[in-house]
Amino acid sequence: MKEKKKILNRQMFDDVMIPFYNPADFIPVLGQGSRLFDQLNKDYIDFSSGIAVTALGHCHAKLIKALKEQSNKLWHTSNLFVNEPSLNLARKLIDYSFESRVFFSNSGAEANESALKIARYYSNKKFNVYKNKIISFYNSFHGRTFFTVSVGGQYQYSDGFGTKPPDIIHVPYNNLQSVKSVIDDHTCAIIVEPIQGEGGVELATIDFMVGLRDLCNKHHVLLIIDEVQTGIGRTGKLFAYEHYGIKPDILTLAKALGGGFPIGATLASTKIAKIVQLGIHGTTYGGNPLACSVSNAVLDLINHPKLLLGVQRKFQIFKKELVKINKKLNLFSEIRGKGLLIGIVFRQEYIINIPIVIKTALKEGLIILKAGTNVIRLAPPLNIKNIDINEGLLRFYRTLRIVYGRSVKF
Structure with missing residues (x-):
């Protein structure tokens, strides 16, 4: 029948x-x-x-072409192998941003999850096991994994799932004094969006972003700039942090990076990457050849002055x-x-x-x-x-x- x-x-x-x-x-x-x-x-x-x-x-049309060409070559390799599109994409991202190394994942949440894990791991290894505190901001949004939603400053997304990860502090956005009041020797990272997209399209001031960079330098704290929404041309520059004349220690990207194909990227400075050891983080699909081929075409098109x-x-x-x-x-x-x-x-x-x-x-x-x-x-x-x-x-x-x-x- x-x-x-x-x-x-x-x-x-x-x-x-x-x-x-x-x-x-x-x-x-x-x-x-x-x-x-x-x-x-x-x-x-x-x-x-x-x-x-x-x-x-x-x-x-050019993204379709990139996807079709790669679909006839190689779809998936897992993290047991590297592939040419991922190497090309990583090289471009580094050349266009700051001295760093790249980790590819599948979404903005995963990019931020890896950034936060890397920050704690680096600080534990470089300094001591008590340097775990993460400073975030009210109304921020960093993803929907349990770690990232707890770091995000919107409690309607993080409540109801039991005990949250410890040592996460939220303070008012664009208020440098509030950061100064909580940053200390136990702080490992500050995570900030240059524009709080989900939080109401609130723009960080220049004084605020420059001040965060200075505080991180002073206290040996890593500055994580979450550009999942603002990165890859959204603000009229390839990366929104360029508007502030500063550089992050860790940068997260997703959304526009794939032009519609799921991909995330975490860029960490070389000093951080040197501390990372094999096996502390991973993903099966990260650096997927199809995703990276499309992303290469996206970058070529968007990173153009016109x-x-x-x-x-x-x-x-x-x-x-x-x-x-x-x-x-x-x-x-x-x-x-x-x-x-x-x-x-x-x-x-x-x-x-x-x-x-x-x-x-x-x-x-x-x-x-x-x-x-x-x-x-x-x-x-x-x-x-x-x-x-x-x-x-x-x-x-x-x-x-x-x-x-x-x-x-x-």
């Missing part, structure tokens, strides 16, 4: 998946550039890039048009961000409707994100065309009029 074909729809998710998520009502089936198309061929302008992942848009300058210019386009919208609707208290990581801060009396804004935007054919409690986050492809920016903002304006009942014409 022939098995009846299953209808693949949103309802099926509730029947087959563990309910960690509550996805949208439609199912995307095709991506082209800055647009997604669902099963009914409705188009959506993607101002989210899959949460800052598809930095060159959906199905970029594209990076275009990111900075497009921020100005977004900001100018958002200011125009706000003059008509008066909903926002601030528009902040850097490059194409943009936070639209809603006035206090309007934040209750932000979840409705996001759902209504989907109906209008626009994908946007929430950040913190009062911010709509935009993270469109770095190469998004002006025509899609304008159309997306028109759909955003229509959305706001629907939700907030404004009758002004655009």
